[in-house]
Amino acid sequence: MSDITSSAFIREDLVAERPAPVKTTGFIGLVRTRLFNSPTNILLTIAGALLLWFTIVPSVKFLVVDAVWSGNDRTSCLAETAGFAVGACWPYIQAKLPQLIYGFYPEAERWRVNLTLVLAVVLLLPLLIPRLPAKGFNAGLFFFAFPMVAFFLLHGGGLGGFGLSWTAGLLQLFDDSIIGAGQAVLSLSKSSSIGPLLWVVGNLILLVGTAIYWLIYPLTWLRDQLQGTGQSVWTDFAITAVVVTLIAFFLGGGVRAGWRALASSIAAFVAVAIIIKLMGLDHGGLPIVQTNLWGGLLVTLVVSVTGIVTSLPIGIVLALGRRSTIPLIRIFSIAFIEFWRGVPLITVLFFATYMLPLFLPGNFTVDGLVRALIGISLFTGAYQAENVRGGLAAIPRGQGEAAAALGLSWWKMTSLIVLPQALRHVIPNLVNSFISLFKDTSLVSIVALFDLLGSLRASFSDPKWSTPSTAFTGFAFAGIIYFIFCFGMSRYSLFVEHRLNAHRRN
Amino acid sequence: MSTEARKPPAQIALKIRRVLGGKTGWNGIAVQFAFAAILGWIAYEIVSNARTNLENQHIAAGFGFLRNNAGFDVNQTLISYTGSDTFLRVFMVGLLNTLIVSVVGIVFATTIGFIVALCRLSPNWLLSRIGELYVEIIRNLPLLFQILFWYLAVLAALPNPRQSISLLGIFFVSNRGLVVPSPIAESGFEAFLAVLALGIVASLALRFYARRALFQRGHLIRIWPYVLGLLFWLPLLTMLVFGPPFSFELPQLKGFNFAGGSRIIPEFVALALALSTYTAAFIAEIVRAGILSVHSGQMEAGASLGLSRGTTLRLIVVPQAMRVIVPPLTNQYLNLTKNSSLAVAIGYPDLVSVFAGTSLSQTGQAIEIIAMTMGVYLLISLITSAVMSIYGWRISRSLGA
Amino acid sequence: MSNSPIVKISGLNKWYGEFHVLRDIDLSVEKGERIVICGPSGSGKSTLIRCINALEEFQEGEIVVDGIELGPNLKHVDAVRREVGMVFQSFNLFPHLTVLENCTLAPIWVRNIPKKDAEINAMKFLERVKIPHQANKFPGQMSGGQQQRVAIARALTMNPKVMLFDEPTSALDPEMVKEVLDTMVDLAREGMTMLVVTHEMGFAREVANRVVFMDAGQIIEANTPNEFFANPQHARSKLFLSQILR
Amino acid sequence: MSNSPIVKISGLNKWYGEFHVLRDIDLSVEKGERIVICGPSGSGKSTLIRCINALEEFQEGEIVVDGIELGPNLKHVDAVRREVGMVFQSFNLFPHLTVLENCTLAPIWVRNIPKKDAEINAMKFLERVKIPHQANKFPGQMSGGQQQRVAIARALTMNPKVMLFDEPTSALDPEMVKEVLDTMVDLAREGMTMLVVTHEMGFAREVANRVVFMDAGQIIEANTPNEFFANPQHARSKLFLSQILR
Amino acid sequence: ADAQTLKTVKDRGMLSCGVSQGLPGFSSPDDKGNWTGLDVDVCRAIAGEIFNDPTKVKFVPLSAKDRFTALQSGEIDVLSRNTTWTISRDTSLGANFTGVTYYDGQGFMVKKSLKVNSALELNSASVCVQTGTTTEQNLADYFKANNMKYEVIAFGTNDETVKAYEAGRCDVFTTDQSGLYANRLKLANPGEHMVLPEIISKEPLGPMVRHGDDQWFDIVKWTLFALITTEELGVTAKNVDEKAKLENPELKRVLGSDGNFGEQLGLTKDWVVRIVKAVGNYGEMFDRNVGAGSPLAINRGLNNLWNKGGLQYAPPIR
């Protein structure tokens, strides 16, 4: 050993690496360093092990060891017949499985549900795998084409018209309401002290209404003519296609540069035509299955997927509104967001289910499932708005300035530069919202929609399967399904987060 | 030739335009008008439709119904209530039931949440895995699912009152809930209360004194033995002197149910249990993130100054972690309060259940009742966010950001 | 037409709240002229240049770019921005787009040029800044100098009549400053009209027609570089130069 | 007593898992000695210095600080830490406390000094690092250089016998390096025993009694600064110096 | 908007009918979602007379507390869901009862093992009840009147209430007697439970429609009367075609070959034929769903025709 205290020291031969005197890696290292390295830790380890022992062992015993695997009714799951204390009663799940998945969806039509599910998976998987190309196209298919196809597949029914008829109908509705308002004011004027003023206002509104009526008259006339012909859908479709395509062409830059818009418009319409033809939407489509027959996992998935697809745009619009400099829009967005975030979802569902119809015109009914969907979408939309706002705030100011300096308008800047980056930032938060949305769908069972949990509860009251372990078995089954979906999503969000972070680092 | 700084021109017109229309000026005003028109139109449609619909159906409008007799009973009331009380009273009963289950839920959720967070942060591998398992399982199952599970599955597994499980012969668990002895004040009650209050005040004073002693004279005083004495031994002593402060009315099986004692209904237990375990999983993650957000250098800096581990935690790490923890924690408290409305699924008489549920179907006045219910929740969350933003503002000020 | 200046600023005044940042600025820039703006920090150089591009509004005065008037209430903003390219200190490339996409975005969406043509055009400019082979990388994968050159190429793809540079080299590591300055010198040689805020006096000497010295929100001195560096007139300019030229 | 070294490290070995970070370190530091430790990144400098302060445990060897022994299983940790002050690269000030509170926390809670006295004492040290007027600011309101000087003052308030510095200037902007180094030079002049990990060779030349060069977890060379810089013996030291002195 | 329900129904091509979420004998779905029961048959009868197709009904299962809102909002056209006729419901809810399909009264069910024989022995019991019902209010009145204490546990749906009773959450389950019998079938061991003799209230159950549409009100009301009248006349689903051919003046009036009563209702002349073809007469309906021909096996009792000692009485069709 050289004397280090002397001021000069030079190491002649380097010390070689050698293994540590005690093992600190591998299983033994783990046991030594993280389980039994101090008296307190030993105690904690023992306590933990006991805890696990008393939870895992009974669970496994219930789910597997003591379970009954086959049978036709409750008797096979009773201790008297089985001869031992029965755990899970799996034949009950087997018997109720169709109900838990499809609800009362007619047996002969269930292939439609399966097909929709397959379509969803086929479209969703490539969207989730970051390596695959053509994300934009794929997302377009999933977010726009798929919901329509799924609607006609699941619900059935066909089209009575197309774009033109719809536009005409919508405008007419609007006009009717204006005329209605005018008449209301007129009738008020008879009893009011400011009668003459109201009379003038009422007549003015009526005048506007009548003007609009004549303005849109060609459109409504055309619609009525179309509806008269046998081929209303196709004629309407053709007219709509031509009009929309032309508009796209000229807005896209006309002869100079509009070819891209032209081509994509034509492609979109051809795709729509193929779908209409394939599903026979022009002559009634598939037999209608009313939504009150839907149930089980089907409803859970429909509600959550619709919620996911619709809440994001709502959230984006609200988030942009909240950052707008236009006072009314900002105030409205803030009030809207804070309102939905401040009330429990269940009251929102009550509101949508029982009060929405009171606010709609008398002859206008909205399907029960759709009402719940509206409530859930608005509710989740408000939460998504806050997520998106976080993302927007994280974009440096320079990005917007650079885009402005290049001459991009506010809309283009927002949609091409700001939003893509903002959304990328907040994917984990968005996915977390989706997870809570998926879990929250179970609340629709309180407003008499039979989702997975609702169907499960309904199946509990079947005396044919009433045994002491029925409820536990049902909960175990539904719990596993919920867990698989939610856990899958949360893992996926972690994966995306890691990828994003890795991307940001270099 | 340098120009002096001047005041900016007034540009009043521009400023007005800004206020009215935002950055885009006239365009903004136009957009606003269009937007206001659409909003107005929608509002008009809603009001006029609701009016015609209500008129057609002869539904009475207004809040007059609140003074009518409710005519039904509620099985858990914190204030006295009978079937002949008014709907307003029902509203209060429901609100109080919501608040009590929320408060209990919050207390337990916080406790469990901190414990689970500590487990997850524990150097013990097994314990941190168990914590993780808990969080992952609980977070990924719907709350309603868990409420129903605790209520239906577990309730079904409990015996009826005649065979109830007795703990020490004074607590009884059955499918009617948990029956505990109810305290009845005795002669020593006042003395006991007085001494307890004294103990608490003295402990606080002691803490204050200890701080001062440390800061002014450099005396570090260990106060916990004294506090223990004040809060535990002293009341015990008074009990010996003045006799027991209260006796317990023991529950006894009589007829169908237990007579005497206080009963906690299973709906409450299931709801509070589900709410607190569910929220605890989220709180655990928040606490963990908060503690991890305190840079490890802070702990090291404390250690290198010679501060003990406990002192470093108490004076350095926890205050910093709390800043990160408190805002999302409040959010969770709010969520828990809102989630307590799921009581309606298991028949616990909370606000939504007895007011937006039973009262609504007895009176049919959906608009008023739903509006009142939503309003209450909205009020709670608005007040909370107001308090939170004040808190946030104070923090950012004290950090000098 | 070529007689009239391409950028003409007259009587420009701007306030941030009560703070008078730009005071009575008059400046006109002829076509093909290359102006370097310098001055101490906080003197309002960035603000001036951002006003020309309508990134900031101003309260008094007038800016005319290529015959288009930009008044206090920002009319014709889009028209002006289409004629003016800008390069920022912090690059401000779009991180979610590749280099090529960065350069084709504006031509496609603002000028409605077909994607193919826009890409061919963009590659031309990327070659000019000497990074054509990096076209498919993301900005995050490139060095600062390369990013700034992409930013220059991106501005050029819109065929601006005037280019504005706001301290294009000050966020760069020293090794990279030169590659960016070289690019800018090339650009100047080709006759581009340029307004450059910079402290790189070598660059000013080499390419500027005129050096404008600002302080406290006003133009203190404007002169040819030779005159300005050799013989500053104003006391503040002297002080400033003594600090900056070691 | 003054004969025996104030820090004596012998046969120190440390592993991170399988990785042998510190190998057979022997080093003793006399009272008043100022040692600079340098070496390439990852060579174990920080680890060594953190072992002295018991922030890391080690598997073999012994560290004795002022007669107190610190074995592999970390006995006497508190006693040692009370004698040793440490300054970190990233300051590690407590952000929720004012500068003054940062400096009085440990004296009050560890040494049980009355608050008044602790504050008077702290102000003395804050004056020494030349920021007494900032005493009531929060760390977040100060520049990096000021923060690091507060960190030094904070360590000094405990009257340590040895001060450890782990790259105290490497997280600072160049303008601020000097103010911190000046503070450290002052400290050295006053006779404080110091172990400094740094790459500031100017500082090493000016104040160090000895420069210790580490690589791959071992001390390769230790010598007076003059000798070491003028005439490095070991191949690795030569290579390292050639890189670091331009 | 006054007289539009019939038009709305016709336009929709579907009658929207509110029923209970599952009460055997009155309205309950099987595993495939086919609805059966007395209340269900009323809906089918209405659909039958309008569309001549009893399957054109969309059944909307409603819990007790949602039912009126659903009716008010127009989500359903008729509420046929064991609902008690009371004055407050008739007046303040904006709805009208159209008649009585089943005369009922509230009763109690207990486990036999409790060894209780009368409702008066129920002091301090826990009682499960469905929320938002008259039952809930009757219960309060009854226990108060008899000076007994009790604990009420109220649930949103019938199934939840039964489930809680079965799980032992309460000692007593109370609802209309018909409901007690029906729900007893849902229990795992029906034999272990008994219905107590006391009937504590009058519970006339019947369909409900919205206020303000008299035409629709008439249609539903006279559907019930037609069901009873046909039973009086011995017209059944099997023999209706033969009966229609008979030259009996009353039969001719009722079955539509004489007079235009159907058209006056806004329907077709053969409206009664359509009804009977759809569901049979009241007696058949009763038998099939709750009476002797069903697992419930409830006696006709009060629900017999007026001329057989019961209360079912229909005004003449003329």
Ligand SMILES: Nc1ncnc2c1ncn2[C@@H]1O[C@H](COP(=O)(O)OP(=O)(O)OP(=O)(O)O)[C@@H](O)[C@H]1O
């Ligand atoms: N958004 C703003 N609000 C208020 N004051 C501002 C704003 N932007 C800049 N300023 C102030 O205006 C003055 C001029 O800023 P400007 O950025 O134009 O200076 P500069 O000459 O570019 O300086 P540098 O060389 O540091 O970039 C500075 O005092 C600055 O603090």
Ligand SMILES: Nc1ncnc2c1ncn2[C@@H]1O[C@H](COP(=O)(O)OP(=O)(O)OP(=O)(O)O)[C@@H](O)[C@H]1O
């Ligand atoms: N907690 C740890 N776990 C595992 N390895 C570590 C840990 N901390 C440091 N190391 C490794 O130990 C080696 C020595 O680290 P140390 O920080 O002491 O180096 P250093 O000489 O201070 O380098 P630098 O100049 O970069 O600060 C490095 O290779 C590092 O990767």
Ligand SMILES: [Mg+2]
């Ligand atoms: Mg600047």
Ligand SMILES: [Mg+2]
């Ligand atoms: Mg280091």
